[in-house]
Amino acid sequence: MRDHDLLAGKTALITGAAKRIGETIAIALARRGVRLALHYRSSLEEVQGVVSEIRRMGGAASVFQADFSDPTSASRLFQEAREQCGAIDFLINNASIFPDNGLMDFSVDDLTLNMNVNAMAPLILSRRFAEQEREGVIINLLDSRVADYDRKHVPYHISKRSLYSLTKMMAVEFAPNIRVNGVAPGLIIAPEGERPDYLERLKSTNLLHSYGGPEDIADAVVFLLESRFITGQTIFVDGGRHVRGHMYD
Ligand SMILES: NC(=O)c1ccc[n+]([C@@H]2O[C@H](COP(=O)([O-])OP(=O)(O)OC[C@H]3O[C@@H](n4cnc5c(N)ncnc54)[C@H](OP(=O)(O)O)[C@@H]3O)[C@@H](O)[C@H]2O)c1
Numbered sequence: 414m415r416d417h418d419l420l421a422g423k424t425a426l427i428t429g430a431a432k433r434i435g436e437t438i439a440i441a442l443a444r445r446g447v448r449l450a451l452h453y454r455s456s457l458e459e460v461q462g463v464v465s466e467i468r469r470m471g472g473a474a475s476v477f478q479a480d481f482s483d484p485t486s487a488s489r490l491f492q493e494a495r496e497q498c499g500a501i502d503f504l505i506n507n508a509s510i511f512p513d514n515g516l517m518d519f520s521v522d523d524l525t526l527n528m529n530v531n532a533m534a535p536l537i538l539s540r541r542f543a544e545q546e547r548e549g550v551i552i553n554l555l556d557s558r559v560a561d562y563d564r565k566h567v568p569y570h571i572s573k574r575s576l577y578s579l580t581k582m583m584a585v586e587f588a589p590n591i592r593v594n595g596v597a598p599g600l601i602i603a604p605e606g607e608r609p610d611y612l613e614r615l616k617s618t619n620l621l622h623s624y625g626g627p628e629d630i631a632d633a634v635v636f637l638l639e640s641r642f643i644t645g646q647t648i649f650v651d652g653g654r655h656v657r658g659h660m661y662d
Contacts, residue, residue, distance in 0.1 A: 419639050421446030426494050426501045428481075428538070429508030431456035433602050434554070436463050437627035438505055438634050443472035445635065450494040450501065451476050452508065481508060481534035482526055491541035503638055504542045506535035506576070507554045511604055516567050524568045531572035536579055543587045550592045550638050553580050554630075555647060557599040560655035577647065584645030592644035594637045599651020600624035620653030 425442050429435040430451035439449055440463070449467060451474055453460040460476050467474040475497050479490040494501060510530045514523050539551050556563075556570075559577045563570045577595060584593040599619055603611035612624040633648045649655045 418446070420503075420635070422448070423502035424448045424450065424498050424500065425503035425505060426450040426452065426477075426491070426498075426538070426542075427505040427507055428452040428534070429454070431460035431463060434598065434627045434630050435505075435507040438507065438631045439463055439474070440466065440470075441628070441631035441635055442503075442638075443467040443470055443474065446472070447503070448472070448498060449474040450498045452490060452494075453478060454480050454508065479534075481530040484529045484533040484537055487534040487537040488541055491538055495545075500545055500547060501542060502549050504538055504549070504551045505554070505634065506538060506551070508534070509554065509573075511566060511569050513565055514568050515564060519568045524571065527568040527572040528575065531569065532575040532579065535576055536583075539579075539583055539587075539593070543583075543591055546590070548590050550594070551583065551587070552634055552637055553577075553593070553595045555580070555595045555597040557597045557649050557651035557655045559597060559647075560649070561658045580647060581645045588644060592637075592640075594643060594645070595647035596630055596633045596637065597647050597649045597651060597655065598625070598630050599649070599654045601627060601630060601650075616652075618654055618657070619651060620657055623652050625650060625652065 425447050427435055427439050430439045431453040451460055464474045477490050477493050479486040553576050555577050556573045559574050580593055580595040600612055600615055616622050616624050629650050633650050
């Protein structure tokens with residue numbers, strides 16, 4: 414049986430925490446007594462709203478800005494969070510970009526940007542986290558698409574596959590002090606700018622003919638943070654889409 418107070422009093426740094434899945438993870442952790450360092454890039458007003466909600470719940474939260482298109486900004490972010498919040502127990506690499514690019518049309522700059530934000534910044538944050546030389550847990554937000562081929566988002570796909578591989582590599586390098594795991598969402602929230610029927614239209618692409626909510630992702634994150642004996646693992650929270658191996662048209 415798991416002890417539900419295991420997380421209380423710990424400190425988590427969550428990237429991209431102003432809205433959507435990052436916000437839901439932040440609130441779920443605050444409910445369990447985790448103190449939060451919330452990163453944002455441009456959504457200052459939204460992240461301040463998350464801080465207010467957490468403080469209303471009696472929790473503690475601070476905000477930190479960084480743009481990972483220059484991934485070295487991740488080092489500064491980590492240092493600022495440590496200075497203000499003390500040692501960081503949990504690192505949740507959630508921030509991401511998801512631009513449209515096919516195999517024939519992406520540029521070197523497109524690939525660099527996706528790699529910087531989606532793989533290199535998480536790796537740099539993880540290095541700084543490991544340099545604390547204390548116990549901790551890293552969770553990388555991946556994508557169920559890492560299991561097959563997403564022909565409409567190729568540089569994104571390459572960057573998430575890199576983070577998927579890095580999850581296992583870091584689990585090896587940072588053991589036994591630090592556990593490193595991934596959560597791979599499927600259909601959860603439509604990308605910004607998509608038509609309102611996005612989730613309904615795509616739900617037939619998974620085995621359960623359904624879509625999840627951000628709380629399903631937060632549940633998986635909490636499970637992995639609380640677990641004692643899981644590392645190098647990725648949980649697919651995707652209605653079984655990775656088993657079916659959907660090819661995107
Ligand atoms: N939504 C889904 O259904 C779904 C499906 C599969 C995988 N995922 C993965 O789950 C995670 C959360 O998904 P989501 O849809 O909630 O994410 P999202 O809204 O697309 O992005 C989260 C945050 O990333 C931040 N971000 C974007 N560019 C950045 C940059 N250059 N530097 C630093 N931060 C940057 C943004 O912060 P600001 O708003 O402050 O600029 C944004 O709010 C992501 O890793 C995503 O790939 C989600």
